[in-house]
Amino acid sequence: MFRRPHILFQPAARRHFLRGAQRMVAVLRPTLGPFPRGVLVMPERGIGREPEWLDSGGLIARRMVQLADAYADPGAMFVRHMVWRLHEDVGDGTATAAVMFLELLEQGMRYVAAGGDPALLRRHLLSMTESICAALAAQAMPLEGRQQMMNVAESICSDSSIATALGEVFAIIGAEGCLDVQSGLRPGVEREYVEGMVYESALMSPRFPSDDIPRSIELERAALVISDLEVGSPRDILPAMEAALAVEAQALVLIADRLSDEAHSVLEVNRRRGALPSFAVRVPGLRRDEQIAALEDIAALTGGTPLRRESGASLAAVTPDQLGRVRRAWANTTHFGLARGGGEPRALRSRVDALRCAFEIVDNPSIRRDLQQRIGRLTGGAAVVRICGATAAETSARIALTQRTADVLRSALRSGVAPGGGAALLVSRPAAPAVGIDSAERAACLMWRRALAAPARVIAANAGYDDDAMINTLDSLPAGYGLDVRSGGLTDMRCAGVLDSVDVLIAAVRTAGGSAALVLTIEAQVYRRSPPVSVAP
Amino acid sequence: MNEERDEYDPVYALAATSQGTLFAGRRSGLFRSGDGVAWASLPVDLLIGREPSITALAGAPAGDVVFAGGYGCVVRLTTGDMQQRVSVLPRPLPLVTALVVSPDYARDGVVLAGTAEDGVFRSTDRGERWTPWNIGLLDHHIIDLAISPMFAVDETVFAATETGVFFSINGGRSWRTSAFPSDNDPVQCLAVSSGLAYDVAVYAGTESGALLISRDQGRSWRTATGIATGGQPINALACVADTTLIIGLADRLLLIDDVLSPHPGVIREIHHPGITTLVGVAPTPGALVAIIGGADGRINRWRLR
Numbered sequence: 059m060f061r062r063p064h065i066l067f068q069p070a071a072r073r074h075f076l077r078g079a080q081r082m083v084a085v086l087r088p089t090l091g092p093f094p095r096g097v098l099v100m101p102e103r104g105i106g107r108e109p110e111w112l113d114s115g116g117l118i119a120r121r122m123v124q125l126a127d128a129y130a131d132p133g134a135m136f137v138r139h140m141v142w143r144l145h146e147d148v149g150d151g152t153a154t155a156a157v158m159f160l161e162l163l164e165q166g167m168r169y170v171a172a173g174g175d176p177a178l179l180r181r182h183l184l185s186m187t188e189s190i191c192a193a194l195a196a197q198a199m200p201l202e203g204r205q206q207m208m209n210v211a212e213s214i215c216s217d218s219s220i221a222t223a224l225g226e227v228f229a230i231i232g233a234e235g236c237l238d239v240q241s242g243l244r245p246g247v248e249r250e251y252v253e254g255m256v257y258e259s260a261l262m263s264p265r266f267p268s269d270d271i272p273r274s275i276e277l278e279r280a281a282l283v284i285s286d287l288e289v290g291s292p293r294d295i296l297p298a299m300e301a302a303l304a305v306e307a308q309a310l311v312l313i314a315d316r317l318s319d320e321a322h323s324v325l326e327v328n329r330r331r332g333a334l335p336s337f338a339v340r341v342p343g344l345r346r347d348e349q350i351a352a353l354e355d356i357a358a359l360t361g362g363t364p365l366r367r368e369s370g371a372s373l374a375a376v377t378p379d380q381l382g383r384v385r386r387a388w389a390n391t392t393h394f395g396l397a398r399g400g401g402e403p404r405a406l407r408s409r410v411d412a413l414r415c416a417f418e419i420v421d422n423p424s425i426r427r428d429l430q431q432r433i434g435r436l437t438g439g440a441a442v443v444r445i446c447g448a449t450a451a452e453t454s455a456r457i458a459l460t461q462r463t464a465d466v467l468r469s470a471l472r473s474g475v476a477p478g479g480g481a482a483l484l485v486s487r488p489a490a491p492a493v494g495i496d497s498a499e500r501a502a503c504l505m506w507r508r509a510l511a512a513p514a515r516v517i518a519a520n521a522g523y524d525d526d527a528m529i530n531t532l533d534s535l536p537a538g539y540g541l542d543v544r545s546g547g548l549t550d551m552r553c554a555g556v557l558d559s560v561d562v563l564i565a566a567v568r569t570a571g572g573s574a575a576l577v578l579t580i581e582a583q584v585y586r587r588s589p590p591v592s593v594a595p
Numbered sequence: 596m597n598e599e600r601d602e603y604d605p606v607y608a609l610a611a612t613s614q615g616t617l618f619a620g621r622r623s624g625l626f627r628s629g630d631g632v633a634w635a636s637l638p639v640d641l642l643i644g645r646e647p648s649i650t651a652l653a654g655a656p657a658g659d660v661v662f663a664g665g666y667g668c669v670v671r672l673t674t675g676d677m678q679q680r681v682s683v684l685p686r687p688l689p690l691v692t693a694l695v696v697s698p699d700y701a702r703d704g705v706v707l708a709g710t711a712e713d714g715v716f717r718s719t720d721r722g723e724r725w726t727p728w729n730i731g732l733l734d735h736h737i738i739d740l741a742i743s744p745m746f747a748v749d750e751t752v753f754a755a756t757e758t759g760v761f762f763s764i765n766g767g768r769s770w771r772t773s774a775f776p777s778d779n780d781p782v783q784c785l786a787v788s789s790g791l792a793y794d795v796a797v798y799a800g801t802e803s804g805a806l807l808i809s810r811d812q813g814r815s816w817r818t819a820t821g822i823a824t825g826g827q828p829i830n831a832l833a834c835v836a837d838t839t840l841i842i843g844l845a846d847r848l849l850l851i852d853d854v855l856s857p858h859p860g861v862i863r864e865i866h867h868p869g870i871t872t873l874v875g876v877a878p879t880p881g882a883l884v885a886i887i888g889g890a891d892g893r894i895n896r897w898r899l900r
Contacts, residue, residue, distance in 0.1 A: 230769045231730055253727055278687040385687050385713055398713050403734035403758040410733060439730025
């Protein structure tokens, strides 16, 4: 708290900012490496809440909402937001980015304090960032096989049971497959594979359900009405049933926005009589665009035609050729699924290809996630991983860890992997050329060379090694060699299976470089009387 | 040339065991022969009514086990004592169109079944229980399957479908699309070189008569040059040595040598209408015999070398 708002100019502002950043990075530093040391965080408010043991840089940063030292607080909060954003975007690499950022900041501030031009330094730092990212991308190799995936997963989550499960799951479903992480009933980690297209949409039931209405139904050789219509009259159901019988379907699945109790009872009576077993499910998705996409995807899989209310479609006018066909359909109180659709395979392949192209073009993470889920559904496979811990808190923490690890594995499957343990970053040092034309370029080069060695240095120090001696030794070894902390030896990290996602490394380098370049150009710092507590994110 | 005639009784599949016993799957059921000349019917209790058709056959590479597939079920047959074990596939009951047995069957017990509408089923307990594994398989109409001779190491399987070839590198649990030319032409048959580990050759015959070759374990394909099929559908393929291929066209049989070279040589060409399936056997070292099944119900035996 300050008595009044005031402004601090350089060099004092720089000094205080650096102190805050150092404090925050010191908290994140222990989490770097395959055996991360934890940070115990006391709850902010409330009585009886347990302290949290955290080893994720992103989560630790999120818990640090304010420093007692108000002058140093802006530096710490800057690192907090930088790290949290990286955690949100790629799910890993937070401690790596933090230690590189601090190294760049310390060296850069020395250069600026000695009279260097911060604007010129910023320009060189940013241009070298891109060269380093290109050097990292050049080291990418495909992530293939269950063992490699398990190794990468273990380096992210440091939990062998989660790593084993995710290694197996991703070896089967690949980067595009759907993964649902749920809490389980039995202790440990379980996985299950679900065939076909699965949506979170429940069986429709009448307003006053009776006990004999099943909670789960499975049908064979079913015809599908793919619609977002509101079905009010029982008479509207009959043409759909006749159309299903006309195509010699053995069952009927009705996808609709709403079904009246009367219409529902027609389906129920037919189901009980065994005339035409059927069920109705609500059109999947909450948003309108999600619903339209789901209807179109189901139509592509099953070979039907979506009946949309905007186009004036009506269930009473449904024809046999508008029905989709599926070999197996099931629904329960939470999900429904379609397996082995009768759609034209060429059309299905074209649709999947179009979605893959869109995925490559789009940058928005939320749209990319939606596209990836749609591709996963159309390619016909989903995995469910169930986690159960000793307490509810442990279960939810492990579910979050599993989801984060899965996200990073997905990105590693797409972008490839590079030698881990900081080895890929060490190899990228020549991308920042040693001789520059001006002093700012030389400074930027030296800053990046030290920053790229910082993660390997911290990993060695965290494992109890002399970090200076370790870096000197690594410099004398071939490219790609590093310290395998698990075995305690210096080894070829690719052969040892110590791998990092290239996407994560590039994101960490971009975050550290971009943030340091920005901070070095700060000339003054404005302090408010009551510094706000960082609650968002 | 010898033949077995039966009107309206097409031959769907042929298989040879490592001991030299031959099996034929026909509309009328399963047949067995010691020499490819005299065939005897083997009554198989398929459990499920309809026809007793055997539409797919595969023999374990070592040992005396043969798998036969039909409508909704797979039969495991021990050729020594002729014991049969019938396993029903999960509902809705599929029509089995192709079977492959792991080269390491004695250890892993893996058998895969391709079906007409339901994709691929996998068994890891010698054909007792079957599970559908169709992740990534965008076309569930399986026409043929082929398995890598190095399956124990590379877990690679290939599936021919109406829209091209899919391959799996995890033992048939998930599938990837091949970069396939000829506008997703239906692929009728597949063959894998026994030297896949070093020459990495997989062959695919299409409905339009194109022979395609992959040298990168099914990831990409090129059309073989210098083999005149006259646009006739390639209905059957058998790779008998690393680079010797028997091609069963709709109207004739071709024996091709050095198939991977730019100018492969056609060693023999035999007029034979209506080939549906074939198998190559070597009764003595250096000899090569083709057993050919036809749509007209004939099973012919041709000595090619």
